[in-house]
Amino acid sequence: MLKVEDLAVHYIGRKTVRALEEVSIEVKKGEIMGVVGESGSGKTTLGLSILKLLPPNGRIVNGRIYLDDLDITSMTEEKMREIRGKQISMVFQDPMTSLDPLMSIGDQITETITTHEKIPKREAEEKALSLLEAVGISGDRFKDFPHQLSGGMRQRVMIAMALSLNPKLIVADEPTTALDVIVQDQIMDLFRSLRERFGVAFMFISHDLSLELEVADRIAVMYGGWLMELSESNKIAEDPLSPYTKELLAAIPNIELEDQKLRFIPGNPPDLSNPKSCDS
Amino acid sequence: MASLKAYIATRVVLTIPMILILLTLVFFVMRVLPGNPVIAIVGMKASPKYIAELEHQLGLDKPLWQQYLDYLGKLIQGDLGTSMIWGRRPVIAEIMDHFPATLELTICSFIVSIIIGIATGMIAGVKKGGKVDFSMRVYSIVAYSLFIPWFGMMLQLIFGVWLNVLPVGGRIDPLLEPKHITGLYIIDSILTLNFESLVNALEHLALPSLTLGIVLSGIYTRLVRSSLIEVFSQDFIRACRARGLKTSSILFRHGLKNALIPILTMMGLQFALLLAGAVLTETTFSWPGMGTFLMERIEYRDFTTVQGTIAFYALFVALVSLVVDLIYAYVDPRIRY
């Protein structure tokens, strides 16, 4: 459904940062694809590139992105706007800065719907209501304002918005990082149930490999702008290919072991404006 | 909406002590400060008998606390005093003769100031940190520093004399005054379908409102800018775009409302600035409003009228500040919950 071929993205500036290099990845229909990596690995850039939401200094310098055989790489902004929210949507890390504090959550979801579909407001509101229920928020909170909701609930609102037009893919960039672990679990469950119910695919971007192992079908490991490894999540845990993945796995603390020293991967992430050849 | 009602009730109740304090202040300034206001009015050379008569007339021979209570008592009944000169008309009637002119000027200036303020604030807020942002900040300081009489006179010179497209003073050409319904020429001329009057009134309003509006716009620039920076973070814009919203609708549907909030917050205060600025604007443009009225009566030593007018200002400001706060609570949901 979504195919990324050989994507290379650079941020132009006094020093050009090579955020992504030769990344090829495919997301199948209804699949939950996990993209894991540390800060600076390029995982967020990948997500933004798919929606063509790169900041002004970001350029796709090579590669193609296909949505169901449609080449969206060089699509105009106008056409892209039709795709965003409708065919591919995105959920970000901090729901508070993504919401207008002066509009009720129900109205904001309705707004997303009416932007893409010419249906009467009443109908859109009903859709918004059912979406709220689908993400586990009671319908009588339709008229509530963002500041009246907890962090976890706000994130659900964002997911409801992302879901509102039945997109093929929802890109979630660190959706649970700002939330506590119990809420994290709930959101993961939500992803799974939404995928079952609506057949929507997820690209779940995170730095937390253990989370991904729980929920993703396949996992892509990124480092320094490169795709290190890509395989089924159960296979990755049993038989990791790249040494980086091995270290990541080993770094996951095991709640059952008693005297455990936290393992970490030595060194800093590579300076992407000055890439050196791989020497792990 | 229960909490909104509670908020309204609280707010109304709080206004009363504020009005009381202001009226007391007015009393203090007008009665206590000058010592003997009668002498201030008629001068030292008047006969003692005349002075005593006036004192009695003005109630100045009563003990101070009784004067104070009389003063408050009359005000509650809406009696702002009686003029000491000419027709001895009630002050409130004379104020009402001049109030519509000031109201019209104030409203038009306000509109000018928020249009400019929002536009400049939005530009500065969206393009934060750059040269544009900096020049907007400079604009807001410069605009406020433009001394109103001077700025007004410059506009009179440019548009009234050199370009000769707008009148330099007055409110309307004498023969074109529309039929009196509200006292607001714009509304009255529309209601009576008198378009010649409408145009003429607007022509006369142009320079004064521009003068006062531009000077006060700078304040809004700053407010709008900071409010927008808060809400219109890059994250917010990006999240909106991720939903497929058009940039223009983002700006207007979300941006405008958020820009208006800080304006509302400060509007009570800004209104005071509007009234103060109106006095200078009116005297510059010979605009027959409350400002010129006040100055005229000061010159004529019409003490009671001056006192009544200042009291009127106090009441008016308190009322507007209350209304604005209520509107603000209605618009910004974060306040009431």
Next chain:
Amino acid sequence: MLKEIRSAGVDGLMIIIGLIIVISVTFMAVFSEYIAPYDPITPVGGAVEPPSSKFIMGTDSIGRDVFSRVVFGSRTIMFVVLLSTAMSMLIGIPLGILSGYAGGLLDRALSLVMDSIYAFPGLILAIAIAAMLGPGVYNTAVSLAVVYIPTYFRMVRGQVLSLREQLFVEAARAIGARGSRIMFKYIFPNLIYIIAVVFSLNVADAILTEAGLSFLGLSVVSPTPDWGFDLKNGQRYFLSGIWWPVVFPGVMIILLALGFGFLGEGLNAIMGREER
């Protein structure tokens, strides 16, 4: 502080420009006798003579040299404004400290009074007081002082309240620092910055209010040289092309207000950054 100013970029530029203007005008006010070529209150030429080499800013309606009046006018306005500011601070600051520190009913009552005055249009209050007190430099200062007392009250009270709660004061006390040490090392630097900002912005406002009072004829007695007052006198002939008695004093008012305004704004911006 100089180090911070230099690294502040455009805000630093604002401060520098503001300082230049303020210092120049202060210089003009202090050394008026040496800068002005003529006596400001005596007619020295024909009425409304245009600017020339003899009178670089022309003469006014009575034949006085506009330039000399402008120079001496700086003294009048600076004196009135600074005097009134001193009075406002003398009353407002102690009251603010008292109110913030004492809290309770006293604080609420005082705050209510101050807020009410603050809400009332400043110029109109000044007009009322000036009208009742009569003209004169000292009376004008009093009118202005009353208007701005709430400004200083609020600022100081706010500072006292926030400083009381500041965690670092608690922390400092926890590690045993003596009260006075807390004061000097932590509280004062912050306070100085804020006073400087409020002072500058307030003086800018006071300048415009004083000029307003003068323009309305309520501040000084003729023939005292005063920019607003001269503006009013020049208004009569302005539209018939006699621009110099109006333009020059007017520009000075704006310039001085701008100077203090830039100073305050620039300091404010830097302070905002420092806090982060």
